[in-house]
Amino acid sequence: MRTLVWFREKDLRLTDHPALSSALASAEVLPLFVLDPGSLSPERARQAPHHVQFLLESIADLDRRLTALGSRLLLASGESAALLAELAQRWRVQRLVALAWAWPVGRELERRVRQSSRVPCELFEGETLAPPGSLRTKGGTPYNVFTPFARAFRENLRLDPPLPAPEALPALPRDVAEDPLGRAPLPTLGELGIPHNPRLQRGGESEARGRLASFLQRSVRSYHERRNRLDLDGTSRLSCDLKFGTLSVREVWTRLHQREGEGRSVFANELCWREFCYTTLWDRPEVLEEPFQARFEGFPWRDDAQGWRAWAEGKTGYPVVDAAARQLCGEGFVHNRARMIAASFLTKHLLIPYAQGERHYLRYLTDGDAANNNAGWQWSAGSGCDAQPYFRIFNPVTQGRTYDPDGAYVRRWLPELAALPTRYIHEPWRAPAATLAQAELKLGEHYPLPVVDHATARQRFLDTAQRFFTR
Numbered sequence: 192m193r194t195l196v197w198f199r200e201k202d203l204r205l206t207d208h209p210a211l212s213s214a215l216a217s218a219e220v221l222p223l224f225v226l227d228p229g230s231l232s233p234e235r236a237r238q239a240p241h242h243v244q245f246l247l248e249s250i251a252d253l254d255r256r257l258t259a260l261g262s263r264l265l266l267a268s269g270e271s272a273a274l275l276a277e278l279a280q281r282w283r284v285q286r287l288v289a290l291a292w293a294w295p296v297g298r299e300l301e302r303r304v305r306q307s308s309r310v311p312c313e314l315f316e317g318e319t320l321a322p323p324g325s326l327r328t329k330g331g332t333p334y335n336v337f338t339p340f341a342r343a344f345r346e347n348l349r350l351d352p353p354l355p356a357p358e359a360l361p362a363l364p365r366d367v368a369e370d371p372l373g374r375a376p377l378p379t380l381g382e383l384g385i386p387h388n389p390r391l392q393r394g395g396e397s398e399a400r401g402r403l404a405s406f407l408q409r410s411v412r413s414y415h416e417r418r419n420r421l422d423l424d425g426t427s428r429l430s431c432d433l434k435f436g437t438l439s440v441r442e443v444w445t446r447l448h449q450r451e452g453e454g455r456s457v458f459a460n461e462l463c464w465r466e467f468c469y470t471t472l473w474d475r476p477e478v479l480e481e482p483f484q485a486r487f488e489g490f491p492w493r494d495d496a497q498g499w500r501a502w503a504e505g506k507t508g509y510p511v512v513d514a515a516a517r518q519l520c521g522e523g524f525v526h527n528r529a530r531m532i533a534a535s536f537l538t539k540h541l542l543i544p545y546a547q548g549e550r551h552y553l554r555y556l557t558d559g560d561a562a563n564n565n566a567g568w569q570w571s572a573g574s575g576c577d578a579q580p581y582f583r584i585f586n587p588v589t590q591g592r593t594y595d596p597d598g599a600y601v602r603r604w605l606p607e608l609a610a611l612p613t614r615y616i617h618e619p620w621r622a623p624a625a626t627l628a629q630a631e632l633k634l635g636e637h638y639p640l641p642v643v644d645h646a647t648a649r650q651r652f653l654d655t656a657q658r659f660f661t662r
Contacts, residue, residue: 241523252395323473414454508641511591523557534571591617
């Protein structure tokens with residue numbers, strides 16, 4: 192039997208890959224990645240430059256790993272559904288296998304692939320720990336709140352051990368290996384019009400496995416104590432690997448539970464949150480276009496172009512908010528605590544729609560994941576499932592002092608403030624003139640004054656929300 196293994200943007204690995212493992216029973220295995228212009232045309236790629244850089248590195252790493260096992264990655268350019276149907280017929284494939292997606296765009300593509308393919312198409316789970324949508328309340332409805340979901344998830348979770356990577360693969364059959372349709376060149380960043388960003392995490396399963404080992408060996412024990420600190424390297428940095436599938440979440444969960452300590456439990460809870468986000472998106476794909484809570488429909492968000500530019504460019508005058516903005520564009524990553532602070536400021540202080548921030552983050556995040564990103568933004572705005580109360584508004588100064596107490600995070604991303612004493616690093620507008628002069632800092636010139644007053648902006652949001660919800 193000849194089996195075509197369709198690798199996609201969310202399963203770029205060999206370890207614990209159920210579709211690949213299933214294909215190994217075949218005499219001939221054809222590993223394929225489709226270079227679809229829907230995501231890899233120059234125009235589309237430039238809309239997500241950090242995503243594309245990590246993706247290209249992960250594809251190249253997958254090819255190297257396959258080659259080391261005696262095969263190689265077939266690359267073909269074209270629209271996925273039509274191209275898969277053509278290649279299956281051209282290469283005399285008897286079976287097509289892949290991992291399923293929870294995202295609406297992926298599910299629609301799977302429908303079109305099944306519809307157009309003349310060979311059996313089998314989809315395997317592997318994106319999440321439990322199939323999205325499989326866990327229900329006693330009343331048979333989807334969960335709306337995380338805590339009872341997490342409790343039920345842990346009680347019902349039954350995992351098989353992660354599948355090992357194959358030790359060898361059969362060589363590609365000659366007719367396929369020599370077919371020019373399977374030898375499309377992997378585009379370079381230069382060809383796509385994207386400058387290389389050396390600050391991004393390196394893509395690929397090889398790098399991912401090193402990150403996982405480092406986290407489990409050195410960081411997981413203190414994760415519960417350090418994960419909220421902006422100035423410390425206390426997070427796992429595995430979000431890109433889970434998003435692109437360079438690691439399987441089942442392997443991460445399994446290896447995590449071989450460890451002891453409170454850090455393990457706290458990180459496991461983060462993986463449960465990921466499951467909650469995915470199952471919510473599965474059951475309610477409309478959340479990508481509208482608020483989860485219907486009462487937020489028509490909320491009077493403001494059209495504030497000046498405020499938006501200040502927030503997106505890191506020029507609000509609130510250092511921790513601006514550091515998050517610059518980290519996003521600088522390294523395609525934002526610490527989760529900084530994401531919450533920045534999202535709260537955009538939606539509550541500036542009254543700018545959460546969807547606008549959501550799109551901006553999805554454009555520049557390397558780990559931009561539709562399920563997690565949407566859930567996080569709606570949580571911050573107060574419109575999501577398991578949302579914080581709409582009247583909870585982060586004070587950016589207090590948040591900065593609590594989670595960046597010495598100002599190291601701010602100083603890293605706002606070098607113009609580096610010489611300020613720690614006492615004023617999170618509110619430079621309170622620094623005496625002599626202190627500003629000594630730091631060679633002119634507010635309004637080197638760094639902006641606050642675009643809004645915290646107390647005034649907070650009250651404006653509360654008044655706006657109260658009028659809207661009690662209308």
